[in-house]
Amino acid sequence: MANQSPHDTKMVRDVSEQNIVVAPQLPQKITPVTSKKLSPQQVDNLWLRVAMQMHMDQPNNKKITAQRKWYLKHPSYFNRVSKRAEPFLYMIVEQLEQRGIPLELALLPIVESAFDPFAYSHGRASGMWQIIPGTGKRFGLAQNWWYDGRRDVPASTKAALDYLEYLNRFFKGNWLHAIAAYNSGEGRVNRAIKKNRKAGKPTDFWSLDLPKETKDYVPRLLALAQILKDPAQYNLQWPTIDNHAVVSLVDTKSQIDLGFAAKILDMELNDLHKLNPGINRWATAPNGPHVLLIPKDKAHHFKQQLNKTAKSQRVNWVRYKIKAGDSLGLIAQNHQTTLAAIKDVNQIKSSNIRAGKYLLIPISANKLTDYKLTSNARLATKQAKNRSGNKLSHVVKAGDNFWDLGRKYKVNHRSIAKWNGMAPRDPLRLGQKLVIWTKQASKRNNSSSSAIMRNITYKVRSGDSIGLIAQKFSLKIADVIRWNSLQNKKYLQPGQKLKLKIDVTRTNS
Numbered sequence: 001m002a003n004q005s006p007h008d009t010k011m012v013r014d015v016s017e018q019n020i021v022v023a024p025q026l027p028q029k030i031t032p033v034t035s036k037k038l039s040p041q042q043v044d045n046l047w048l049r050v051a052m053q054m055h056m057d058q059p060n061n062k063k064i065t066a067q068r069k070w071y072l073k074h075p076s077y078f079n080r081v082s083k084r085a086e087p088f089l090y091m092i093v094e095q096l097e098q099r100g101i102p103l104e105l106a107l108l109p110i111v112e113s114a115f116d117p118f119a120y121s122h123g124r125a126s127g128m129w130q131i132i133p134g135t136g137k138r139f140g141l142a143q144n145w146w147y148d149g150r151r152d153v154p155a156s157t158k159a160a161l162d163y164l165e166y167l168n169r170f171f172k173g174n175w176l177h178a179i180a181a182y183n184s185g186e187g188r189v190n191r192a193i194k195k196n197r198k199a200g201k202p203t204d205f206w207s208l209d210l211p212k213e214t215k216d217y218v219p220r221l222l223a224l225a226q227i228l229k230d231p232a233q234y235n236l237q238w239p240t241i242d243n244h245a246v247v248s249l250v251d252t253k254s255q256i257d258l259g260f261a262a263k264i265l266d267m268e269l270n271d272l273h274k275l276n277p278g279i280n281r282w283a284t285a286p287n288g289p290h291v292l293l294i295p296k297d298k299a300h301h302f303k304q305q306l307n308k309t310a311k312s313q314r315v316n317w318v319r320y321k322i323k324a325g326d327s328l329g330l331i332a333q334n335h336q337t338t339l340a341a342i343k344d345v346n347q348i349k350s351s352n353i354r355a356g357k358y359l360l361i362p363i364s365a366n367k368l369t370d371y372k373l374t375s376n377a378r379l380a381t382k383q384a385k386n387r388s389g390n391k392l393s394h395v396v397k398a399g400d401n402f403w404d405l406g407r408k409y410k411v412n413h414r415s416i417a418k419w420n421g422m423a424p425r426d427p428l429r430l431g432q433k434l435v436i437w438t439k440q441a442s443k444r445n446n447s448s449s450s451a452i453m454r455n456i457t458y459k460v461r462s463g464d465s466i467g468l469i470a471q472k473f474s475l476k477i478a479d480v481i482r483w484n485s486l487q488n489k490k491y492l493q494p495g496q497k498l499k500l501k502i503d504v505t506r507t508n509s
Contacts, residue, residue, distance in 0.1 A: 041097075046089055046241040047082070051228045053103040056175060058226050061206065067216065067223035072234055077114075082239035084115035087275060087293075088128070088153050090245045095161055102175055105164060107224045108182075111217060117151050117277040118378070122414055124423040127151040127277075129160035139163055145338050146285035152278025154249055154293065176205035176218055183217040184210060247275060248299040252290045254311035257283045259366035264305045265298050269366065273373040280375040282364040283315055286341045315362045324355045335361050336368060336376075369463050382421045384467030386477050389437040393474060396432040409436050435471070460496040473502045 040052040058064075071077065092106050112130040113119035125132045127150040133143060139159035141149030149155045160182075167178035170186050181189040192208040201207055205218060231238045252261075258279065262269040273279065275293040284290050294302055306314075320331065328351050332339045342348070346359050353359075364371065371377060394405065402424050406413030417424045420434050428434075458469065466486065470477045481487060484498050492498075 041243075044240075044243055046093060046243040047228060047238055049243050050093060050103045050106045053097070054225050054229055056102055056104050056222070056225065058222060058229070059206075061219075063206075063215065063219040064223050064226070067219045068226060068234070071223060071227060072236060075236055078236070079239055081110050081115050082241060085109070086241050087247050088115070088117075088157075089241055090243070091154060091247070092157055095157060099161060099165065101161070101165060101168070104221060104225045105161070105179075107221055107228065108160075108179070110224055111220045117153055117156075117274075118373075120421065120423070122417065122423050124425055125150075127156045128153060129156050131156060131159060135159075135163060142285075142289070144280075144285065146279070146281050146283075147289065148278055148280055149289075150278070152276070152289075154291075155278065155289070174205075179221060180205055180208075180210060180214050180218050184214040189214075245296055247293050248296045250292050250294055250299055250302060250306075252284070252292060252306060252314070254290055254314060255284050255286045255362070256290065256292070256314040257316065257365045259364060259370065260314055261292060261294075261302075263365075265294060265302055267295070267298070269370055270372055273371070277373070281336060282366075282368065282371045282374060283362070286338075286344060286362070316365050318361050318363050320359045320361050322353050322355050322357050322359060326353065326355070327351070328353060331359065331361070335363055337362055367462065369465065379421045380465075380468060380471075383419065383435045384465075384471050384477065385419075387419070387437045389439050391474060391476070392436045392438060393471070394434045394436055396428045396430055396434065398430060400428050402428070405434070405436070409438050411436065411438060454502055456500050456502060458498045458500050460492045460494055460498065462494045464492055464494075466492065469498065469500075473500055475500065475502065 040049040043049055043052070089106065092109075093103070096103050096105055109115045109128045112125075113128050115128055117128040119128065119130065120126050121130060123132065126136075126148060129150075131139075131141065131150040133150075136143055136150045136156075136159065139162050141152070141155060141159050143149060149159070164178060164182060167181045167186055168175060171177035171181065171189070177189055177193070189208070189210065192210055193203045195209065196203045196207060227234050227236055228238060258272055258276070259269055259282065262272045265272060272292075272294070275295075279285075284292070318335070320335075322331075328339045328342055328348075332342055339351070342359060342361060343351075345362065368374075369377075372381075392409065394409075402413040402417050402422075405416055409416075414424050416434065416436055417426065419437060458473075460469075466477055466480055469475075470480050480498065480500065483501065
């Protein structure tokens with residue numbers, strides 16, 4: 001995406017840990033584009049609809065050939081990408097056709113994120129279209145505690161195409177320049193053009209001095225277009241996606257709990273959240289947007305049920321008695337909501353509260369552990385992942401940054417960011433907990449004289465998972481499973497007792 005430094009280009013997408021893709025059915029082959037009987041909108045296969053309308057030049061140069069060879073060596077990649085794209089591709093194609101811009105751009109989310117709306121890169125780019133924070137704000141995408149429009153597929157698609165159209169106008173109709181600028185910024189591409197023009201050199205994309213990632217980025221897109229245009233030539237079976245809408249966008253008009261919405265829709269909570277990855281928490285943001293992407297065949301029933309449900313019943317509420325020592329911030333944190341939301345609901349202008357008074361607080365309909373795709377849950381999963389080396393926990397102090405932490409623990413600062421679901425330029429917060437994996441334990445942790453080992457019995461609480469318990473006591477998940485014979489048990493039960501062997505000098509509690 002635009003406005004990145006050379007050190008923050010998106011060379012690798014961290015999409016493998018989301019686990020949101022299931023194995024697709026055997027793909028069907030796209031036939032070469034020869035039929036004139038049906039229009040692109042009438043054919044059965046959505047990918048064929050795209051292929052029939054691609055008209056960008058397809059030069060056969062070494063860079064495109066190299067990218068094409070990689071794709072052809074990994075045919076299963078097309079299955080995974082198509083499965084992710086299936087709910088969203090129709091709306092993307094419709095927007096491209098309505099705008100009259102190249103249908104090749106329907107392939108851009110493959111290059112950017114492999115169609116993963118939860119993708120986050122080391123360049124701070126997020127979502128299927130990999131939009132960085134500044135560009136998101138520039139094109140109207142809200143980013144807050146409740147919601148990140150960069151992951152909202154309909155909203156981010158509109159923003160991405162608005163940006164691409166702007167870039168095309170900026171470069172006077174040159175789409176290769178525009179696509180290159182989408183990756184590395186219009187300023188960088190424009191400087192390269194001016195440099196060549198001043199030196200009397202050609203200013204086409206292939207002649208420009210651009211970062212390596214951008215030099216590979218455009219050829220990746222063109223290589224995909226070549227393969228899609230004529231898969232038979234490359235002996236590839238490209239999966240079929242039905243050429244019709246499978247999802248609908250519904251405005252609920254007010255904040256709604258995803259758990260409540262999932263019950264009305266009679267669908268799994270996680271499946272609903274996958275369609276709405278822009279929602280960071282257990283509900284839509286109190287002040288919007290309040291739109292949900294839902295299966296099209298359930299839209300009519302969903303709207304009917306919403307009309308019968310008062311806005312106040314779309315989220316659960318708790319009447320909370322303020323205790324001595326409470327603050328609005330602490331109350332908000334304990335109830336997985338925000339200080340602003342509590343103030344708004346209770347019509348409070350200041351942060352002053354009195355013990356003994358009551359507050360009305362919105363709470364989730366389901367257990368928080370049921371919302372496995374919230375921002376917190378995805379972070380916990382990433383931090384709990386077992387990696388090689390010695391796992392440490394670091395609580396962020398004033399002045400901390402990834403670079404200094406990397407030097408302190410003798411690990412790559414980019415790795416620390418990745419282990420904690422962040423980018424190296426993301427700001428750290430005081431008190432934030434980071435996991436750090438060192439190649440070897442420090443002398444202090446390896447020394448039996450400094451370690452203080454204790455056998456304890458831990459009583460499982462509501463919301464606990466094996467990963468969270470292991471993180472809390474700086475243990476390996478495999479050890480917790482082995483000590484308690486949990487190999488065949490997926491879930492823990494509140495009140496269940498676990499045997500743990502901990503070094504009390506390293507516990508995170």
